[in-house]
Amino acid sequence: MWTLYRHTRGMLYLRLGTALHSETCEPMEVYRSLYDNDMAPLWVRPQPMFHEEVAPGQKRFTEVGRIRVMMPEDEAVYLAFGHDAWGKGLSVEEFVAAYAHDKHHTRGTRYLLESNDGEPLANLNTIRFVRGLIGIASVSVNPKHRGQGYGSTLTRGVMEILRCQDVDVRFMLYSEVRPALYERLGFTRLPEELQFHLPSVAMMTGKERVTEREVLFFREYF
Ligand SMILES: CC(C)(COP(=O)(O)OP(=O)(O)OC[C@H]1O[C@@H](n2cnc3c(N)ncnc32)[C@H](O)[C@@H]1OP(=O)(O)O)[C@@H](O)C(=O)NCCC(=O)NCCS
Numbered sequence: 224m225w226t227l228y229r230h231t232r233g234m235l236y237l238r239l240g241t242a243l244h245s246e247t248c249e250p251m252e253v254y255r256s257l258y259d260n261d262m263a264p265l266w267v268r269p270q271p272m273f274h275e276e277v278a279p280g281q282k283r284f285t286e287v288g289r290i291r292v293m294m295p296e297d298e299a300v301y302l303a304f305g306h307d308a309w310g311k312g313l314s315v316e317e318f319v320a321a322y323a324h325d326k327h328h329t330r331g332t333r334y335l336l337e338s339n340d341g342e343p344l345a346n347l348n349t350i351r352f353v354r355g356l357i358g359i360a361s362v363s364v365n366p367k368h369r370g371q372g373y374g375s376t377l378t379r380g381v382m383e384i385l386r387c388q389d390v391d392v393r394f395m396l397y398s399e400v401r402p403a404l405y406e407r408l409g410f411t412r413l414p415e416e417l418q419f420h421l422p423s424v425a426m427m428t429g430k431e432r433v434t435e436r437e438v439l440f441f442r443e444y445f
Contacts, residue, residue: 224291225384227257227336227376228284231277234258237290237380239387241270255387257379259409264383286339290380293333293346298322301335301346305363308399327360327444334384336377344368345377349385352440357385359396360444379408382428393431397423397444417441 226238235257242251252273255265277283293301302319310318322328331348338344344365350358359381364374385392395413398405402412402424410426417433418425419442427433433441 224289225380226286227288227290227380228254229287231281231283231285235287235376235379236266236284237383239265242267255383257376257383264386288336288338288344288376290334290336290377290384293335297335297343297346300343301333301363304343304346304365305361307366308363309361331358331360334377334381336373336380342368345373347377347381349381350444352443353434353436355389355391356393356395356437356440358440358444359394362396375404375408378405382408393427393429395425395427395437395441398426399423402426413441420444 228236228238230236236254237257239253239255242253243249244251250270251267252270253265253267254273256263273284275283299319302322303315306313306315306318313321327348327350331350333346333348335346336344342365345363345368347362348360350360352358359378362374362378364377382394385394394410396405396410397420398410399422402410405426409428411428413425413427413433417438425441
């Protein structure tokens with residue numbers, strides 16, 4: 224589980240854990256920017272300072288939610304968030320049950336975003352098929368809470384969690400909504416010859432040339 228914090232200046236960070244300073248054994252919080260920070264993506268700060276108030280009643284970092292890996296008991300609520308977009312005439316219960324036979328769902332790892340008090344906000348799937356490339360799929364936000372940044376926050380948060388494991392990893396997705404949402408997260412539209420599933424737009428992070436194995440992944444993605 225990773226806790227999401229908003230800095231007093233408004234930027235979002237994900238707390239990764241607590242470390243001990245090797246020389247002093249002072250506890251330090253380790254946290255990662257959820258925006259393009261020119262100085263560094265990863266930060267440490269002494270634990271008391273991380274949690275202190277910068278003015279009476281005003282914390283330096285305010286806890287705003289959590290990202291965690293989705294568990295089977297979360298599925299009935301979170302998978303239903305995509306029903307209005309992908310339900311194809313199924314009831315909500317049928318739609319959720321169908322995921323048990325979806326090859327991307329069964330081989331992927333899902334992450335969810337919940338508020339501080341446990342309100343379910345959003346979820347997405349991650350799929351590994353080619354080394355160094357992770358597909359992001361079925362981003363869906365609680366219909367009661369759309370347009371408030373939760374889709375972007377979860378997507379960026381999961382990207383940063385996975386970048387901690389592999390700093391060079393690239394991400395791809397098929398956007399079924401205005402690509403601007405994902406452009407803000409560093410995705411660009413792939414060239415037309417790699418658009419196999421229009422109107423869903425294939426997008427990817429990074430600037431290196433796309434390999435043949437990656438192209439296979441794009442084709443089989445749906
Ligand atoms: C598509 C979807 C995932 C977007 O999630 P969302 O949480 O509503 O998205 P965001 O709030 O992060 O961004 C949407 C818009 O809200 C704006 N926004 C972001 N933070 C905001 C905030 N704090 N307050 C108000 N608006 C905000 C964004 O700028 C963006 O604006 P845009 O329409 O100009 O692009 C959501 O609508 C959904 O679940 N749809 C159904 C499933 C679906 O179609 N998924 C598509 C997968 S590709």
